[in-house]
Amino acid sequence: MSQPQSAAAPVRKPVEGFLDNKKFLHPKFAANYGNWKTHDRPRPGVLHHVSKTGDEVWSIKCGTQRQMDHYTVRNLCDIADSHGEGFMRFTMRSCVEFPVSTEAKVAPLIAELEKNGFPVGGTGNSVSMVAHTQGWLHCDIPGTDASGVVKSMMDDLIDEFRHENMPNRVKLSTSCCEINCGGQADIAVVVQYTKPPKINHDLVSAICERPTVVARCPVAAIRPTIINGKPSLEVDEKKCVCCGACFPPCPPMQINDPDANKIAIWVGGKNSNARSKPTFHKLVAAGLPNNAPRWPEVNAVVRRILMAYKADGRPWERMGEWIDRIGWPAFFEKTDLPFTKHMIDDWRGGRVNLNASTHLHF
Amino acid sequence: MVKPMHPTPMLDELEKGPWPSFVTGIKRLAKDNNMAVDLLGQLEHSYETRMGHWKGGTLGVIGYGGGIIPRFSEIKNPDGGYRFPDAGEFHTLRIMPAAGMHYDTNTLRQLCDVWVKHGSGLIALHGQSGDIMFQGADSASVQKAFDEFNEMGFDLGGAGPALRTSASCIGAARCEQSCFDEAKVHHLVINEFLDELHRPALPYKFKFKFSGCPNDCTNSIQRSDFATIGTWRDNIQTDDAMGQTWFAKHGVNELVNDVIGMCPTRALQLKATKDVKKSAEISSLTLDGSQSLEIDNKSCVRCMHCVNVMTGALAPGKDKGVCILIGGKSVLKIGASMGTVVVPFMKLDSDEDYENYLDLCHRVMDFFADNALEHERTGEMIDRIGLASFLEGIEVDVDANMINRPRMNPYVNMADWPVAAA
Known part of the structure; x- marks a missing residue:
């Protein structure tokens, strides 16, 4: 895939800076910026906001799979264009909200999202999408x-x-x-x-900065040692709380099993x-x-x-x-x-989580 | 020419069921995309072995020290070559979305076009700090992809021991509880600290988050080193017409059980309208011809509960500003810790207010850069040196709003008490 660059190829200078969000705001959001009065939820998955001037906007919320192929993103865009008003925003939990300026668009937009496999909901006292990792x-x-x-x-x-x-x-x-x-x-x-790290002593000295790894342990269970003539690390397994903190700075200390x-x-x-x-x-x-x-x-x-x-x-x-x-x-x-x-907390300061009273439930 | 699919019996199980399936999505990509074919092979191998098989590395774009998350496959053939060669290099670009994660469809499609041209076509919207995660570029394509995103006006997010990408709630754009211009401050802060964002030189990561009100929709107290949360100093605002509408619909039981009984500081009382106290610190909401909700604003802690339940009838006050909490972080190494109040209230209206705010940001960041140990977050640093030393370092005066209660032990050198108490 890589093209050999000619010696004369100019290096592009990046433009550093945080993009202003104003041009991505739905016109109702822009027009009523900082001037909203109240909201209600006409049905699950729909937020209805009213501004101090009486302006209204409906936001229809659907769930996604978070890790999206570009076809899914384009599908959402097509729905926003055909049934919404060309704008959308994402929530911290990978849901999408489609703002529309008339109530008449709400039901058809919901139907279109559901037809395309995007569940509508996640508002108010519901179970929202899961915040998750990689x-x-x-x-x-x-x-x-x-x-x-x-x-x-x-x-x-x-x-x-x-x-x-x-x-x-x-x-x-x-x-x-x-x-x-x-x-x-x-x-x-x-x-x-549930188990201490398994250490590949052949690799530790080449890959890990040992003082950094020793310092990373929350219970001071790691110490430097020499194994087979090579500098390595050892773990006091009685002290180890199996947290895995040593693994990122030292991959030869494999915590996963x-x-x-x-x-x-x-x-x-x-x-x-x-x-x-x-x-x-x-x-x-x-x-x-x-x-x-x-x-x-x-x-x-x-x-x-x-x-x-x-x-x-x-x-x-x-x-x-x-x-x-x-x-x-x-x-x-x-x-x-x-x-x-x-479940009884014995980490530092943990006694504050014990019951020091006669407040009891029976 | 697209290569044949690897068998993926375990991943196929994740195509069943009603929730949108990421596996189905990656299979759509795999129809004309060898990287997606091999990604599925690599992921199926993880499901079979129940182990991750990526390792990190060092990779960047010109002018930046972070923002690319390199991934190389660790699944090798006996000859040392990648078993899934088209996904052997599968790097992520972290790109900052505009504040509030707003998009128009043309921009989103254009982002897709760039990513199909230079990457796998797989996009996580969004990562936990709030980046768009463009997942899956080989080493040679990273710079090209970045250049095109950057031409569109987008910039890389943070990674490593650096300022990280920030998040702000939808706030003033669509929320009646907004107490400051979240997006404006978010924008101002990131642009002020671009160097710290792009060229990692801090002891460890540093995160800002911006929430428009104490509902804290960006989870800033638990997830950021520097939480800026909207609040107000004066009385809760009331709208009698909306109060009466609410009461007619919900009745006295809901008012007592769901609103008054849940006020954490017992600042709310149901009263005959004629008995409502007349005082500058009292606000009241008419419920019907004879009854009112009396709010003792001196007792109120601005938790948002009554305002949430009776939104519109009740609203944040007019004298709005922000509260700043410092030191939130997740588990490693001292255990999860929340930010603590460092500035109980600060106005954010005038240019001078913004200058004061940015000045505080600089003092905090400088103190962190100079005093934190390697791999130590602000919360751990404060834990180690004590809040009082930190406050002295950033030139902020102590305030009783910073604590739950005064200390309960005598282990402190009080020699300078007369000066401090003067």
Whole structure:
């Protein structure tokens, strides 16, 4: 593919700078910029915004597969041109919103999206699309695939995406290693390593900057050593928490293993400041197999947690707020998940997560 | 000439079910695209072995130190050649979308055209920091693809120990809760720090995010080193006509259970209209002929809950600005940490306000560059040196809004107390 460059070929000077978004705004967005009054949701998947001047815009929201072939992107563009108004925007969870300026366009646009396989929903108190990472498709350190886990999960949850039947919005994420690039969520599906790294001592000295790797370990379990006359690293496996932090700076410290890589589930993460302050998600299930291509054991636990929340949560309670009310014993009871010693926080500052009161749930 | 498909029995399972399938999409590409054919082969191999098979490397475009994510296949034949040669090099270009991820269809199609010409045709919209991820170019095509995207006005995003691509919510473009011009500030900050974005020279990554209100739709407190979140100082605004419409539709039970009972600081009360307190710090919303919702704005923490539930009837105040929290990050290495309040309130209206804001950004970035250890995020640095030292370093005065509660131990040298308390 590469063309030999002639010596005289001029080097193109890049134009550095962040593109202004003004020319990409739907005319209604531009005309009412900073002057919106209120909104409602006429049906799941549709937001209806009204400005202070009475101007209106409807945004129709659909899910996508995130990793899109250009045919899919062009398909979305064709729908935006034929049934929308030539503009679209993406959400942080890879949904697409099509703004239109008349209500009459809403139903035909929904029908066209659904006809083309794009589910309409993800608004309000529904389960939105999963924020996710690259996984086996493109990451250099993944413990599982992201797109496959998400596809399997959303196949199972599509009705909850299309309807607003949850107590409040539900945000999901998946992450292919413990770094958790997928982020905090009401329910997060995250790889959990269960064995210390397997070290290829022949390669360490050539590939890894050893002091950097030693410094990267959160529990100081790595130390320099000499193996077979070569500088290498060793891990105190009694101290090791199997987090995988050493693997990115030192690929010969392989943390991934097809059977030892398990999947853990975390709940109660919340980004918003509404009602309670933002919270991090908490570990509630682990040891689930990394069972490609459809991860049925993961989907079953996610569904069980969601259905318990759906049945018992009160309006506007997010997952974590629901658990705050009913208490952890009831959460584990209602979801039929085992509570184990691993969920008792012993990381630094972790005692703040223990119950230092007689506030008990029975 | 397109090569034959590799058998992909496991990936084929991901074509079943109602949600859009990325496998079906890559197969569409594979009809006339050998890179997609071999990508499917490589990915199927990952599904079979349940292991990733890419390694990183070093690759860039002229003038930049980051923004390209190199990937080389590790699946080799006995002779050392790639088993899936057409996807042996499968690099990603991170390209920054315009703020708010707005597009017109012509631009999106043009982006597709460039990517079909120089890459695989596979695009992730969008990555977790907010980049368009153009996935799959061989080494020789990276510069050409970048040149064409750059001709369109798009620029590379961040990677490595550098300022990263930022994100802002839809904000003022379509949201009534917007408390500042998110896209404008986003734009200003990225253009101010292009050098830090494109030529990695920081101790570790540094992320800005911009959310128009405390609903924090960009997850800035948990995911950014420098979170800028819209808020207000004065009273919640009320619209009596909309309040009455809301109350007629939802009734007293919803008002009490879903609004008043969920206020985190008990700032809301249901009162007979004649009993509503008259004070500059009280705002009230008429619900019907005799009852009102009384809001004690001194107790309100601007959490957004009542405004969310009764949007239009209630709204953020008029004296808008931003709150800045610093130090949010994910797990490695000290555990996930949220940003903490460093500036409780700052106006962002006038040119002078923007200058003050950018000046603060510079002080924070400079302090981070000078004082963080290698691979240390701002949150870890603050954890190590203490918030008070950080504030001194960036020349910001302490404020009781920065804490949940004062310290509960006596382990502090108080020799300079008289000066500090004076």
